[in-house]
Amino acid sequence: MNARTVDRTLIYGSAILLALWVIVPFYLIFLSAFSRPNDVFVYPKPLIPTSFSTETMEFFLQSTGVFASVLNSIAVAAITIVLSLALGAPAGYALARFTFRGRQGFQLIVLATKMFPVAILSIPLAVAFLRLGLYDNIVGVALVHTSMALPFVILVTAGVFAGVSNELEEAAMTLGCSRFTAFLRVALPLALPGLAAAAIFTFVISWNEVFAASILTLRQRTLPALVLFALQQSPLYFKFAGGFFMVMPAVVFIFFMRRYLLNLWGGR
Secondary structure, three states: OHHHHHHHHHHHHHHHHHHHHHHHHHHHHHHHHOOOHHHHHOOOOOOOOOOOOOHHHHHHHOOOOHHHHHHHHHHHHHHHHHHHHHHHHHHHHHHHHOOOOOHHHHHHHHHHHHHOOHHHHHHHHHHHHHHHOOOOOHHHHHHHHHHHHHHHHHHHHHHHHHOOOHHHHHHHHHOOOOHHHHHHHHHHHHOHHHHHHHHHHHHHHHHHOOHHHHHOOOOOOOHHHHHHHHHHHOOHHHHHHHHHHHHHHHHHHHHHHHHHHHHHOOOO
Protein backbone atom coordinates (compact mmCIF):
# COMPACT_ATOMS: atom_id res chain seq x y z
CA MET A 1 0.00 0.00 0.00
CA ASN A 2 2.84 2.39 0.83
CA ALA A 3 4.59 1.55 -2.44
CA ARG A 4 1.38 2.27 -4.35
CA THR A 5 1.00 5.59 -2.56
CA VAL A 6 4.59 6.54 -3.39
CA ASP A 7 4.08 5.60 -7.05
CA ARG A 8 0.90 7.67 -7.32
CA THR A 9 2.62 10.58 -5.58
CA LEU A 10 5.52 10.45 -8.02
CA ILE A 11 3.20 10.22 -11.03
CA TYR A 12 0.96 13.10 -9.96
CA GLY A 13 3.92 15.14 -8.79
CA SER A 14 5.65 14.70 -12.13
CA ALA A 15 2.45 15.63 -13.96
CA ILE A 16 2.09 18.79 -11.86
CA LEU A 17 5.72 19.79 -12.49
CA LEU A 18 5.32 19.28 -16.24
CA ALA A 19 2.10 21.30 -16.22
CA LEU A 20 3.77 24.13 -14.30
CA TRP A 21 6.73 24.01 -16.73
CA VAL A 22 4.29 24.88 -19.52
CA ILE A 23 1.76 27.06 -17.71
CA VAL A 24 4.09 29.42 -15.79
CA PRO A 25 5.94 30.86 -18.84
CA PHE A 26 2.66 31.13 -20.72
CA TYR A 27 1.09 32.97 -17.78
CA LEU A 28 4.01 35.41 -17.53
CA ILE A 29 3.76 36.12 -21.28
CA PHE A 30 0.03 36.65 -20.82
CA LEU A 31 0.65 39.20 -18.05
CA SER A 32 3.06 41.17 -20.23
CA ALA A 33 0.86 40.97 -23.32
CA PHE A 34 -2.18 42.36 -21.52
CA SER A 35 -0.58 45.16 -19.57
CA ARG A 36 0.41 48.70 -20.40
CA PRO A 37 3.64 48.97 -22.43
CA ASN A 38 5.55 50.61 -19.61
CA ASP A 39 4.50 47.87 -17.16
CA VAL A 40 6.58 45.36 -19.11
CA PHE A 41 9.74 46.81 -17.52
CA VAL A 42 8.39 46.66 -13.95
CA TYR A 43 10.34 44.29 -11.71
CA PRO A 44 9.45 42.25 -9.77
CA LYS A 45 6.19 41.53 -11.54
CA PRO A 46 3.10 40.82 -9.45
CA LEU A 47 1.80 37.29 -9.96
CA ILE A 48 -1.76 38.59 -9.66
CA PRO A 49 -2.27 41.47 -12.14
CA THR A 50 -3.45 44.71 -10.59
CA SER A 51 -4.41 46.25 -13.93
CA PHE A 52 -5.54 44.88 -17.25
CA SER A 53 -4.92 46.65 -20.54
CA THR A 54 -5.24 45.67 -24.21
CA GLU A 55 -2.95 48.52 -25.29
CA THR A 56 0.05 46.26 -25.89
CA MET A 57 -1.96 43.68 -27.85
CA GLU A 58 -3.68 46.40 -29.87
CA PHE A 59 -0.28 47.84 -30.75
CA PHE A 60 0.83 44.42 -32.00
CA LEU A 61 -2.34 43.70 -33.98
CA GLN A 62 -2.28 47.12 -35.63
CA SER A 63 1.37 46.81 -36.65
CA THR A 64 2.09 46.68 -40.36
CA GLY A 65 1.78 43.24 -41.90
CA VAL A 66 0.53 41.34 -38.85
CA PHE A 67 -3.00 40.67 -40.12
CA ALA A 68 -1.77 39.56 -43.54
CA SER A 69 0.85 37.29 -41.95
CA VAL A 70 -1.80 35.67 -39.75
CA LEU A 71 -3.89 34.88 -42.83
CA ASN A 72 -0.78 33.48 -44.53
CA SER A 73 -0.01 31.27 -41.53
CA ILE A 74 -3.57 29.93 -41.45
CA ALA A 75 -3.54 29.25 -45.19
CA VAL A 76 -0.15 27.51 -45.03
CA ALA A 77 -1.22 25.38 -42.05
CA ALA A 78 -4.48 24.38 -43.76
CA ILE A 79 -2.70 23.38 -46.99
CA THR A 80 -0.08 21.50 -44.97
CA ILE A 81 -2.72 19.51 -43.07
CA VAL A 82 -4.60 18.58 -46.25
CA LEU A 83 -1.46 17.52 -48.13
CA SER A 84 0.06 15.68 -45.17
CA LEU A 85 -3.08 13.64 -44.49
CA ALA A 86 -3.79 13.04 -48.18
CA LEU A 87 -0.30 11.62 -48.69
CA GLY A 88 0.48 10.27 -45.23
CA ALA A 89 -2.74 8.40 -44.44
CA PRO A 90 -2.59 6.09 -47.52
CA ALA A 91 1.12 5.49 -46.90
CA GLY A 92 0.45 4.66 -43.25
CA TYR A 93 -2.42 2.37 -44.27
CA ALA A 94 -0.15 0.53 -46.71
CA LEU A 95 2.49 0.04 -44.02
CA ALA A 96 -0.11 -1.28 -41.59
CA ARG A 97 -1.99 -3.60 -43.96
CA PHE A 98 0.44 -4.91 -46.59
CA THR A 99 3.68 -6.84 -46.48
CA PHE A 100 5.89 -5.97 -49.45
CA ARG A 101 9.54 -6.01 -50.38
CA GLY A 102 11.32 -2.95 -49.08
CA ARG A 103 8.78 -2.26 -46.33
CA GLN A 104 11.39 -2.03 -43.58
CA GLY A 105 13.65 0.02 -45.83
CA PHE A 106 10.81 2.45 -46.52
CA GLN A 107 10.21 2.91 -42.80
CA LEU A 108 13.92 3.54 -42.31
CA ILE A 109 13.93 6.13 -45.11
CA VAL A 110 10.93 7.87 -43.54
CA LEU A 111 12.80 8.11 -40.25
CA ALA A 112 16.05 9.13 -41.95
CA THR A 113 14.41 12.21 -43.48
CA LYS A 114 14.17 13.70 -39.97
CA MET A 115 17.95 13.45 -39.56
CA PHE A 116 18.72 16.34 -41.88
CA PRO A 117 18.04 19.87 -40.62
CA VAL A 118 16.32 22.30 -42.94
CA ALA A 119 19.20 24.76 -42.53
CA ILE A 120 21.56 22.72 -44.73
CA LEU A 121 18.94 22.77 -47.50
CA SER A 122 18.28 26.50 -47.37
CA ILE A 123 20.28 27.54 -50.45
CA PRO A 124 19.18 24.59 -52.67
CA LEU A 125 15.57 25.15 -51.62
CA ALA A 126 15.70 28.87 -52.40
CA VAL A 127 17.29 28.24 -55.81
CA ALA A 128 14.84 25.45 -56.70
CA PHE A 129 11.82 27.50 -55.64
CA LEU A 130 13.04 30.50 -57.62
CA ARG A 131 13.29 28.36 -60.75
CA LEU A 132 9.86 26.80 -60.16
CA GLY A 133 8.20 30.15 -59.49
CA LEU A 134 7.28 29.16 -55.93
CA TYR A 135 9.51 31.63 -54.12
CA ASP A 136 7.62 34.11 -51.92
CA ASN A 137 4.51 31.96 -52.29
CA ILE A 138 2.47 30.37 -49.50
CA VAL A 139 2.11 27.19 -51.58
CA GLY A 140 5.90 26.79 -51.63
CA VAL A 141 6.08 27.25 -47.85
CA ALA A 142 3.25 24.73 -47.41
CA LEU A 143 5.16 22.19 -49.53
CA VAL A 144 8.21 22.51 -47.27
CA HIS A 145 6.05 22.21 -44.16
CA THR A 146 4.40 19.13 -45.65
CA SER A 147 7.77 17.50 -46.21
CA MET A 148 8.63 18.21 -42.56
CA ALA A 149 5.34 16.85 -41.19
CA LEU A 150 4.88 13.91 -43.58
CA PRO A 151 7.25 11.42 -41.84
CA PHE A 152 5.47 12.02 -38.56
CA VAL A 153 2.04 11.61 -40.16
CA ILE A 154 3.04 8.37 -41.92
CA LEU A 155 4.36 6.75 -38.74
CA VAL A 156 1.40 7.90 -36.62
CA THR A 157 -1.25 6.78 -39.11
CA ALA A 158 0.55 3.45 -39.61
CA GLY A 159 0.22 2.80 -35.88
CA VAL A 160 -3.40 3.93 -35.89
CA PHE A 161 -4.42 1.70 -38.81
CA ALA A 162 -2.52 -1.22 -37.27
CA GLY A 163 -4.86 -0.88 -34.29
CA VAL A 164 -7.96 -1.09 -36.51
CA SER A 165 -9.17 -4.67 -36.86
CA ASN A 166 -8.47 -6.07 -40.30
CA GLU A 167 -11.39 -8.50 -39.88
CA LEU A 168 -13.85 -5.63 -40.07
CA GLU A 169 -12.56 -4.65 -43.50
CA GLU A 170 -12.61 -8.26 -44.65
CA ALA A 171 -16.21 -8.57 -43.48
CA ALA A 172 -17.10 -5.43 -45.43
CA MET A 173 -15.45 -6.83 -48.56
CA THR A 174 -17.42 -10.08 -48.24
CA LEU A 175 -20.57 -7.95 -48.25
CA GLY A 176 -19.69 -6.31 -51.56
CA CYS A 177 -17.27 -3.52 -50.69
CA SER A 178 -14.06 -3.08 -52.60
CA ARG A 179 -10.79 -2.59 -50.75
CA PHE A 180 -11.04 1.18 -51.27
CA THR A 181 -14.70 1.31 -50.18
CA ALA A 182 -13.92 -0.76 -47.09
CA PHE A 183 -11.11 1.68 -46.30
CA LEU A 184 -13.43 4.67 -46.61
CA ARG A 185 -16.40 3.19 -44.74
CA VAL A 186 -14.73 1.06 -42.10
CA ALA A 187 -11.04 1.80 -41.46
CA LEU A 188 -11.10 5.56 -41.96
CA PRO A 189 -13.95 6.35 -39.51
CA LEU A 190 -12.32 4.17 -36.84
CA ALA A 191 -8.99 5.90 -37.41
CA LEU A 192 -10.37 9.45 -37.13
CA PRO A 193 -9.04 10.05 -33.58
CA GLY A 194 -5.53 9.15 -34.71
CA LEU A 195 -5.87 11.26 -37.84
CA ALA A 196 -7.06 14.16 -35.69
CA ALA A 197 -3.97 13.77 -33.50
CA ALA A 198 -1.77 13.81 -36.61
CA ALA A 199 -3.62 16.91 -37.85
CA ILE A 200 -3.05 18.67 -34.52
CA PHE A 201 0.69 18.11 -34.54
CA THR A 202 0.88 18.99 -38.23
CA PHE A 203 -0.84 22.29 -37.51
CA VAL A 204 1.54 23.02 -34.63
CA ILE A 205 4.58 22.17 -36.78
CA SER A 206 3.39 24.43 -39.60
CA TRP A 207 2.24 27.30 -37.38
CA ASN A 208 5.48 27.49 -35.39
CA GLU A 209 7.97 26.79 -38.19
CA VAL A 210 10.05 29.86 -38.88
CA PHE A 211 13.23 28.96 -40.75
CA ALA A 212 11.78 27.83 -44.09
CA ALA A 213 9.19 30.60 -44.01
CA SER A 214 11.95 33.17 -43.45
CA ILE A 215 14.23 32.07 -46.30
CA LEU A 216 11.46 31.37 -48.82
CA THR A 217 9.39 34.54 -48.41
CA LEU A 218 9.91 38.29 -48.58
CA ARG A 219 6.43 39.79 -48.80
CA GLN A 220 4.19 36.78 -48.13
CA ARG A 221 5.60 36.10 -44.68
CA THR A 222 3.93 33.89 -42.11
CA LEU A 223 3.46 35.21 -38.57
CA PRO A 224 6.57 33.54 -37.03
CA ALA A 225 8.73 34.79 -39.91
CA LEU A 226 7.35 38.32 -39.50
CA VAL A 227 7.90 38.32 -35.74
CA LEU A 228 11.45 37.01 -36.18
CA PHE A 229 12.14 39.69 -38.78
CA ALA A 230 10.85 42.40 -36.45
CA LEU A 231 12.55 41.20 -33.26
CA GLN A 232 15.66 43.37 -33.59
CA GLN A 233 13.75 46.57 -34.30
CA SER A 234 10.69 46.19 -32.08
CA PRO A 235 10.15 47.13 -28.42
CA LEU A 236 10.00 44.45 -25.76
CA TYR A 237 6.23 44.61 -25.30
CA PHE A 238 5.77 43.90 -29.04
CA LYS A 239 7.72 40.67 -28.57
CA PHE A 240 5.57 39.56 -25.63
CA ALA A 241 2.37 40.31 -27.52
CA GLY A 242 3.69 38.49 -30.57
CA GLY A 243 4.69 35.46 -28.50
CA PHE A 244 1.26 35.26 -26.87
CA PHE A 245 -0.56 35.67 -30.18
CA MET A 246 1.57 32.94 -31.79
CA VAL A 247 0.76 30.45 -29.01
CA MET A 248 -3.00 31.02 -28.81
CA PRO A 249 -4.12 29.59 -32.20
CA ALA A 250 -2.40 26.27 -31.49
CA VAL A 251 -4.00 26.14 -28.03
CA VAL A 252 -7.45 26.90 -29.46
CA PHE A 253 -7.00 24.34 -32.26
CA ILE A 254 -6.01 21.64 -29.76
CA PHE A 255 -8.95 22.59 -27.50
CA PHE A 256 -11.49 21.97 -30.25
CA MET A 257 -9.79 18.75 -31.37
CA ARG A 258 -9.27 17.35 -27.87
CA ARG A 259 -12.25 14.99 -27.97
CA TYR A 260 -10.60 13.05 -30.79
CA LEU A 261 -7.48 12.75 -28.67
CA LEU A 262 -9.53 11.53 -25.71
CA ASN A 263 -11.16 8.91 -27.93
CA LEU A 264 -7.71 7.84 -29.12
CA TRP A 265 -6.54 7.45 -25.51
CA GLY A 266 -9.72 5.67 -24.45
CA GLY A 267 -11.35 8.61 -22.66
CA ARG A 268 -14.99 9.66 -22.76
